[in-house]
Amino acid sequence: MQLCCRAFSRPCLSLRSHLALQKCTPNSRAIRCASTRRVIGNLETRIGDIPLERYRNFCIVAHVDHGKSTLSDRLLELTGTIEPGGKKQILDKLDVERERGITVKAQTCSMIYNHKGDDYLLHLVDTPGHVDFRAEVTRSYASCGGALLLVDASQGVQAQTVANFYLAFSQGLHLLPIINKIDLPSADPERALQQIQETFELDSKTAVLVSAKTGLNVGEVLPSIVERIPPYVIPRADLAYAYHHRPSGDSSKPLRMLLVDSWYSTFRGVVLLVRLFDGTLKVGEQVRSFVTGIKYTVGEVGIMYPDQTPQTLLRAGQVGYVYFNPGMKRSQEAKVGDTFTTVGNEKNVEPLPGFEEPKSMVFVAAFPVDQSEYGRIEDSINHILLNDRSVTARKEYSEALGAGWRLGFLGTLHCSVFEDRLRQEHGASIIITPPTVPVKVIWANGKEDVVRNPADFPNETNRALVAELQEPFVLVTITLPEEYLGKVIELCEGNRGEQQAFQYFTATQVILKYTLPLTQLVDDFFGKLKSLTKGYASLDYEEAAWQKSNIVKLQLLVNGSIVDPVSRVVHTSQIERLGREWVTKFKEHVERQLFQIIIQAAVGRRIIARETIKPFRKDVLAKLHAADVSRRRKLLEKQKDGRKRLTGKQA
Helix, strand or coil: CHHHHHHCCCCCHHHHHHHCCCCCCHHHHHHHHHHHHHHHHHHHHHHHCCCHHHEEEEEEEECCCCCHHHHHHHHHHHCCCCCCCCCCCCCCCCHHHHHHCCCCCCEEEEEEEEECCEEEEEEEEECCCCHHHHHHHHHHHCCCCEEEEEEECCCECCHHHHHHHHHHHHCCCEEEEEEECCCCCCCCHHHHHHHHHHHHCCCHHHCEECECCCCECHHHHHHHHHHHCCCCCCCCCCCCCCCCCCCCCECCCCCEEEEEEEEEECCCEEEEEEEEEECEEECCCEEEECCCCCEEEEEEEEEECCCEEEECEEECCCEEEEEECCCCCCHHHCCCCCEEEECCCCCCCCCCCCCCCCCCCEEEEEEECCHHHHHHHHHHHHHHHHHCCCCEEEEEEECCCEEEEEEEECCHHHHHHHHHHHHHHHCCCEEECCCECCEEEEECCCCEEEECCHHHCCCCCCHHHEEEEEEEEEEEEEEEEHHHHHHHHHHHHHCCCEEEEEEECCCCEEEEEEEEEHHHHCCCHHHHHHHHCCCCCEEEEEEEEEEECCEEEEEEEECCEECHHHCEEEEHHHHHHHHHHHHHHHHHHCCCCCCCEEEEEEECCEEEEEEEECCCCCCCCCCCCCCCHHHHHHHHHHHHHHHHHHHHHHC
C-alpha cells in the first residue's frame, strides 16, 4: 500500500480534496489510494470516450504582461481542473517566474470541457512573451492547432504581439483574438480591435473581450476554442518551417510521436513531453528514437492535469508525458524535435521534421566567489541545464578569478533569469562578467572562425593574417507613442543603428524598424529605451546578418597584468567611453593596499584610460608628541627615501 501512495505522491490539484486533509495512517492511506484510483479511473474513462474530432490543442501568445498566466488560471477553474480561489499563476512553477511576474518556461495542462452535452479534451500551453524565450514558443507551436492571440486593451498591439503573430501564422495555426484587461480605467477596447484588424487582417468581430483578473466574459473563450480551432494543424504547402505531412491522427496506424520538451526528475530520470500524431502508447511498449537509435521501455504515460496524472495509454492527437524504465539518465539523449516509434515499425513510419535548435547570442563568464564552492556550483549549473536546453556551457580558467565557465544565452533577460535561479534555487554565489557576443573572423586563406570568447580574439601577432572581421546585426522592431519618436531615433542612431522602416499603425502609435549591432543591444539598450519612453515602448528583435565592422579588443590591466574575463570586443567608436567607464567603476570596487595599484584600459599597447589607487602610508609620526619640527621633517624624508628604494627594486 505504501508503493501505491508513493505512485500518487504528487496528485493533481483537483484530487487534493480526496487526499490532502487526511493523516497518513494505514487505514487512511488505503482510503486515499482507493479514492485516487477511482477519480483517475473516471478521468481516463471520460478521456477514452472522447473521439479525435473533439480534441483541441492550443496555446496563448502575447506580449509580456498582457495576462497569459492569469487567463490560464481562469480557464483551468472554469473546466474544473483546479479549484477556484487557489494560488495564482498555477502554471508558473519557477520561483523566478512568480517573483518577476513573467513566464520563462512554457507549461502545459490538459482540461475536459463539456460543450452542448459533449466532452472535449483541451490541451493548453502557456508560453513566455519575451523575445529571449522564443525557443519555448516555437516548441509549443509544434503541439498546437491554434492560438489565442492576447492583446492588452490599455496597451494595444505591442512589438512582441506582432512577432508572435507572424511566428504562429507562418506555422499554420488558427488564431483567435482575445482582448484582455477591459476592466481597467485606461482600457480602450475599440482601439485594440482596430489595431488587430489593420495590423493582422483578422476579423475584429470574432474577438472576445474579457477581464482575466475578474473573470468577466472568460466563459465565452472556451466555446470559441471548441468551435473555431481545428483538432489538428491544417497542412500548408508554403511553410518555411514545414510539417508537410502533419496528419489529422489515426490511432490504428503505427506510433509516430514527436518530442516537444523534456525535463529532469531526480527519481525518474528524463521525463519527455510528447505529442502523438499517430498510434497509441502504452506502459511496457518498446520505442526507438529516430535520431539516436536508442531503444527504451515505457515506464509510465500520462497527462498534465495540471500535474503529472498517470494514464493507461496515450492516443493519437493527445499531448502528454512519458518516462522510461529503466529511465533515460542523460538529457543529451532527449533531442527536442525527435520522432519516436515502436520497435519494429522504423521502416513503416516517416519521421516528422524537427525544428531548429536556438543559437546562443549572448555570452558571459561565470566564476565562483569562493573557489572551494566550484564543485557544488558546477552541479547546480548542470541541474538547471537539464531543464533549459538553450543554455550552452563550457569550462574556462582565468588567472585572476580562477576556474569558471563560459555560458551562452539567447539574450540578456535569459542570462539574468539563469543567474537568479542559481542564487535562489541553489544558493550559489557567483561573479558574472559583462555580456559579449560572437565575432566572425575571416582569415586571409579564406577560413572562417566564430569567436565566442574575447580571449580567443586575434591579437597583434596574428592580426596581419585577418582579412575581415564581422559582427552580428539584428533587426529591431520598436513600438512606441509618437511623442517619444525623436528621443528613440536619437538613441538608435547613437547605437550605430540604420533605419529600415517607419510607419504609423494608429494615429498616435509608431512602429520603427532598425538594424542594430547585437553588441549594442546587449549593452542595456532595452533599459535605456524604457527610461526614455517612461516604459511605454516595447521591443522585439530577430537575427539579421553578419556585417563587416571595425572592431577591436578592449582589455583591463591591473598593475600591467591583463584581466582576461573582463575583456570585451567593441567597436572603435566605443572604446574611449567604455575605457573611462571601466577604470572609474573598477577603482570603486578595489580596496586600497600598501602598494600602488594602477588600473588601465588598453587596446593592444595603446592606453585608453587610467586610474591610480595610492598606497597606504605608515604613520611615522605616531610616536611623536612634542618633538621638534626638524625631527618630524627628518622622519618624513626617511620614509620618502625608503619608498624610492622600494620602487626601484620593484622596477
